[in-house]
Amino acid sequence: MNTQASPPTPSPRLERPASWYRDSIAVDLGACPPLAGEVRADVCVIGGGITGCSAALHLAEQGYAVVLLEAGELGFGASGRSGGQVLPGLGTDMATVEKALGLAAARDIWTMSREAVHLTAERVARHAIPCDLAWGYLHAAVKPRHVRELAEFRDRMARDYDYHALTLLEGEALRERVVTDAYPAALHEREAGHLHPLNYTLGLARAAREAGATLHEHSAALEIRRGQPARVVTAGGRVTADFVVLGTNAYPSGLAPELAGRVMRAANYMIATAPLTADQAARVLPHNDALSDANFVLDYYRLSGDRRLIYGGEVSYDGREPRGLEATMDAKIARLFPVLSGVPIDYRWGGDVAITLDRAPDFGRLGANLYYAQGYSGHGMALAGLAGKLMAEAIAGQSERFDVFAAMPHRRFPGGSLLRTPLLVLATTFYKLRDRL
Ligand SMILES: Cc1cc2nc3c(=O)[nH]c(=O)nc-3n(C[C@H](O)[C@H](O)[C@H](O)COP(=O)(O)OP(=O)(O)OC[C@H]3O[C@@H](n4cnc5c(N)ncnc54)[C@H](O)[C@@H]3O)c2cc1C
Secondary structure: OOOOOOOOOOOOOOOOOOOOOHHHOOOOOOOOOOOOEEEEEEEEEEOOOHHHHHHHHHHHHOOOOEEEEOOOOOOOOHHHOOOOEEOOOOOOOHHHHHHHHOHHHHHHHHHHHHHHHHHHHHHHHHOOOOOOOEEEEEEEOOOHHHHHHHHHHHHHHHHHHOOOOEEEEOHHHHHOOOOOOOOOOEEEEEEEEEOOHHHHHHHHHHHHHHOOOEEEOOOOOOEEEOOOOEEEEOOOEEEEEEEEEEOOOOOOOOOOHHHOOOOEEEEEEEEEEOOOOHHHHHOOOOOOOEEEEOOOOOOEEEEOOOOOEEEEEEEEOOOOOOOOHHHHHHHHHHHHOHHHOOOOEEEEEEEEEEEOOOOOOEEEEEOOOEEEEEOOOOOOOOHHHHHHHHHHHHHOOOOHHHHHHHOOOOOOOOOHHHHHHHHHHHHHHHHHHHHOO
């Protein structure tokens, strides 16, 4: 009998999935070799999406020695696959925050969510990130009750939040921005926009590295040994650090059992058409706005820098792509924009979002030196960048702003690990049915 232990099976290399984003990378990061051996850092950041790269950037700019560990390639997760819509606010209505924390704290959170959008723009400009950032967003009603709700939302945001960037468009004024009869009205938002999410994420990573952070791809954190300092273990090495930042969001790391059940993972899908002609693009989104509809299980789209229609929607909870995805998306696009009938779909891909029970993001600390931010609930493009900044502030001893978010109470999804997914599917089916009413 051979009693020799067999060598450990190498874990599969996590590479970015085929997507239009992957095929249009414009940021050269150079090599980020896996962690090898023992290193000492002030902060170990786990996760190379917007949350992790933003935290690494802010910390490195303040002079901290930062080591960032990413299980796959940088931008492997949602940040490199997203719809790229850069929006203020949260994945939930501000009323949810008011109910939990009161109007004053909700106003602070809203103001910081606007800061998240400005911070995105400022980072893009300062670090010359080639990510096609463009401004203008439409929140489109699909049915009459949505029109009422959007008008009430605009009024409430002006009255309670002093926010005046929303204009309700109907009729010709609306058709001038989105050329379809599908929507009875839409709110146009000046302070929101869209970008190429993978290039943006890689641009943050590049800026973090230029500021002094060390980045390691293919370096999954396998364990965090808590303590002061903490030790983060990978297959090839170990980081000893005074602080740890966890930015793994929907991509399950199993590193902090206390967080189990606070977020659920749901896959979301996108397609990219072939590039449109200038005339076709002008007959879809002539002002290059991004758009989401007002359904609970929503569809969203925008034009890319090379004029493809990037269209997202459709969810799955078991990680399996919905059957006939491409045909479903194709039919939706043809219904909205008959002018695009026959335009081929060049790419399709999916990615995981982490949702919380009430769709508000989940920020917190475990012990004195482990910070986390997760559960942006499909609304993290801008917010994840701010989360990284707020964790950096908290590590530097100024935690007031982080604590405003961390005060948000979060309940676990009911049902334990076996029943959570079926219950979520049931709840979503209910909302999908309601979307049809
Ligand atoms: C299809 C899709 C469309 C979306 N559209 C929008 C949109 O239009 N607007 C919007 O605001 N939001 C959108 N979102 C959500 C948004 O993309 C996310 O909220 C945001 O990118 C989250 O960033 P993150 O850095 O927290 O997580 P991620 O980008 O998912 O990064 C987490 C990283 O952690 C790594 N990781 C996991 N475990 C480990 C470990 N043990 N060790 C090391 N690394 C690990 C993963 O490999 C991953 O790269 C969308 C998401 C998807 C999937």
